Amino acid sequence: MATLVSAGLVDCDIHNHPASEARLRPYLAERWRRHLERFGGRNRHGLAQGYPYPKSAPQAARVDAWPPGGGPPGSSLAFVREQLLDPLETSFGILNCLHAGAGQMDVELGAALCRAVNDWQVAEWLEPEPRLRASIVMPFDAGDLSAAEIDRVASHPGFVQALMLVRTLEPMGRRRYWPIFEACERQGMALGIHFGGYSGHPVSSSGWPSYYLEDHTAMAMAFQAQLVSLVFEGVFERFPGLQVVCIEGGVAWLPPLVWRMDRLFEAMRDEVPELRRRPSEYVREHVWLTTQPVEEPDRPEQLIQVFERIGWDRLLFATDYPHWDYDDPARAFASLPEGARERVYSGNARALYRLPES
Amino acid sequence: MSRVIDCDLPATAPPVSALHEHLDGYWRDTVVERGLRSIEPSYELPGSGVREPAMPADAELAVVNPITAIEALHSEDLAAALARGLNDWLRSRWLAADPRLRGSITVAPQSTDLAVAEIERLAGDGRFVQVLMPLRGQHPLGRRLYWPIYQACVRHRLVLAVRAGGNIGSAITPIGWPSHLVEDHASQSQAFQSQVMSLVLEGVFNRFPDLKVVLIRSGVSWLPSLCWRLDKNWKGLRREVPWVERRPSEIVRRSVRLTVRPFDAPAEAFAEVLSHLGSESMLLYGGGEGPVPDVDYDENARRTYPRLRD
Numbered sequence: 001m002a003t004l005v006s007a008g009l010v011d012c013d014i015h016n017h018p019a020s021e022a023r024l025r026p027y028l029a030e031r032w033r034r035h036l037e038r039f040g041g042r043n044r045h046g047l048a049q050g051y052p053y054p055k056s057a058p059q060a061a062r063v064d065a066w067p068p069g070g071g072p073p074g075s076s077l078a079f080v081r082e083q084l085l086d087p088l089e090t091s092f093g094i095l096n097c098l099h100a101g102a103g104q105m106d107v108e109l110g111a112a113l114c115r116a117v118n119d120w121q122v123a124e125w126l127e128p129e130p131r132l133r134a135s136i137v138m139p140f141d142a143g144d145l146s147a148a149e150i151d152r153v154a155s156h157p158g159f160v161q162a163l164m165l166v167r168t169l170e171p172m173g174r175r176r177y178w179p180i181f182e183a184c185e186r187q188g189m190a191l192g193i194h195f196g197g198y199s200g201h202p203v204s205s206s207g208w209p210s211y212y213l214e215d216h217t218a219m220a221m222a223f224q225a226q227l228v229s230l231v232f233e234g235v236f237e238r239f240p241g242l243q244v245v246c247i248e249g250g251v252a253w254l255p256p257l258v259w260r261m262d263r264l265f266e267a268m269r270d271e272v273p274e275l276r277r278r279p280s281e282y283v284r285e286h287v288w289l290t291t292q293p294v295e296e297p298d299r300p301e302q303l304i305q306v307f308e309r310i311g312w313d314r315l316l317f318a319t320d321y322p323h324w325d326y327d328d329p330a331r332a333f334a335s336l337p338e339g340a341r342e343r344v345y346s347g348n349a350r351a352l353y354r355l356p357e358s
Numbered sequence: 359m360s361r362v363i364d365c366d367l368p369a370t371a372p373p374v375s376a377l378h379e380h381l382d383g384y385w386r387d388t389v390v391e392r393g394l395r396s397i398e399p400s401y402e403l404p405g406s407g408v409r410e411p412a413m414p415a416d417a418e419l420a421v422v423n424p425i426t427a428i429e430a431l432h433s434e435d436l437a438a439a440l441a442r443g444l445n446d447w448l449r450s451r452w453l454a455a456d457p458r459l460r461g462s463i464t465v466a467p468q469s470t471d472l473a474v475a476e477i478e479r480l481a482g483d484g485r486f487v488q489v490l491m492p493l494r495g496q497h498p499l500g501r502r503l504y505w506p507i508y509q510a511c512v513r514h515r516l517v518l519a520v521r522a523g524g525n526i527g528s529a530i531t532p533i534g535w536p537s538h539l540v541e542d543h544a545s546q547s548q549a550f551q552s553q554v555m556s557l558v559l560e561g562v563f564n565r566f567p568d569l570k571v572v573l574i575r576s577g578v579s580w581l582p583s584l585c586w587r588l589d590k591n592w593k594g595l596r597r598e599v600p601w602v603e604r605r606p607s608e609i610v611r612r613s614v615r616l617t618v619r620p621f622d623a624p625a626e627a628f629a630e631v632l633s634h635l636g637s638e639s640m641l642l643y644g645g646g647e648g649p650v651p652d653v654d655y656d657e658n659a660r661r662t663y664p665r666l667r668d
Binding site: 214 | 495497498529531534535536538541547548551553556560580584592594595596599620623624627631633
């Protein structure tokens with residue numbers, strides 16, 4: 001890897017997970033420990049454990065990512081070091097914990113679980129491993145509680161971003177989410193939007209599709225819908241400091257979406273008069289994309305054309321370790337032009353997250 | 359450009375009163391007694407479409423697509439009755455007005471049985487060249503409950519046209535309801551992506567290899583990135599859909615066609631989008647204003663529509 005990225009790789013999407021729910025107990029108040037034992041959690045689907053679209057593999061993980069000492073993939077810092085950080089010579093890795101707390105229907109329980117996860121991340125990941133940074137998890141459909149959680153932990157230097165999942169209850173531009181954007185601006189922190197979540201709305205605009213393959217692919221469409229909302233609700237006009245990172249949505253849908261938004265803006269701009277600029281301009285200044293799962297045209301130069309349309313300064317490399325659709329930095333896409341490579345694998349993330357030189 | 363086949367001449371929804379003469383007694387009484395006056399969609403700009411039958415100046419043939427929201431009604435019998443009335447209105451008001459006009463059979467997707475019956479009722483009229491369904495409905499279009507409609511299309515050499523729009527009372531996005539009409543229109547391209555994916559992965563084109571699906575007012579430019587992502591995910595997850603034996607992009611190129619107005623990409627990007635599509639024969643002319651790529655639209659239309667070859 002040293003030859004690929006002389007400045008040192010920054011991996012913008014690594015998933016850590018508690019080895020078991022018991023590991024969070026020390027970070028939870030007695031009231032919530034009892035609540036979980038008696039009632040469990042509540043999600044917006046019918047299965048107490050697992051998913052209505054069973055993943056392609058247990059925990060959607062690489063088969064080799066299960067720690068030899070037990071526990072689910074991403075639960076052992078030692079094994080993350082051994083399997084990921086050391087061999088890739090990762091300078092910095094951004095942890096995005098996908099624990100189910102953020103999606104709880106009881107947002108008070110969700111807030112308690114998110115507080116516990118964040119405290120667990122500080123104690124068991126950020127303090128012991130200087131190469132790691134983390135996202136603040138929060139009960140993102142409750143804007144006020146999320147803002148409070150950002151403010152509670154933002155002073156820890158290991159937190160570099162606040163994290164939402166892409167499938168929110170309402171489009172992200174709506175007012176319920178504005179306290180989150182205010183808190184991100186206040187704390188000088190990026191807002192990450194990650195693949196996943198269970199909003200309760202069908203993932204397609206015409207009901208529930210049959211397959212995990214569709215659920216997985218349709219996440220890219222959820223990202224598109226979020227950007228449409230953020231742009232046309234005027235979020236970037238109201239929160240000019242907000243920087244949004246689309247994580248694990250792929251990238252190639254962005255140029256055509258921007259073309260479409262610009263075309264419609266020309267035709268219907270009087271419906272959204274608070275927008276003072278074209279959608280493409282807001283996206284160019286406020287939106288970042290992690291590359292995985294990167295689209296794979298037959299002709300690699302077409303992906304380069306897509307990257308050029310997006311802008312080399314907006315792309316952030318990510319592996320998505322330990323999940324099955326992991327992108328390997330040496331093999332995920334064809335060689336990038338000179339100069340672009342350092343930015344995508346390292347420089348852009350360092351600038352966005354204000355990471356020190358290695 | 360010489361005169362072309364225009365595959366999307368949008369006709370404004372007629373007031374329900376214009377359908378009265380085409381409804382039988384019970385349904386005519388129903389719409390009058392209950393005050394059902396309009397089937398105009400909420401998801402279009404008010405007054406969208408062409409009001410009076412007329413050939414577009416640049417067209418040698420034109421396919422008329424009525425813009426209605428029949429899919430929004432929750433009674434499948436009422437919806438089917440209105441679709442029948444609308445189709446007979448289309449024949450008498452539009453298709454009789456000019457021999458160069460061709461029609462779409464509007465079906466109410468609420469009931470597959472009634473939709474098939476309507477196709478059977480009208481299939482003998484050679485002026486109808488396609489069956490028209492709204493983009494958005496209760497279920498993804500690949501689901502088996504719709505397959506008898508596709509079988510009827512193939513049986514009668516009709517194309518399946520899927521037009522932007524549709525609203526059955528559920529949110530257009532996987533993240534709920536957006537505030538503005540401009541967001542709704544921006545999100546129609548995500549709805550098209552879902553439907554193409556569903557049609558391919560459920561095996562519709564395995565079962566009906568001769569079926570052509572025409573996407574109307576989709577914006578076109580979103581398709582390459584979907585195909586790239588779908589091919590990649592198919593490579594990783596195809597055990598879930600073992601009947602999909604070829605790459606999704608190949609199936610799409612063979613079976614899916616798109617009208618080019620609007621075209622989301624600006625003119626400077628046409629060549630790039632066409633190279634990413636990998637096929638110029640998927641594009642059909644039609645639908646309003648704006649620059650379009652220069653391809654052989656007439657050849658494409660005749661290859662797409664069996665009944666335009668007659």
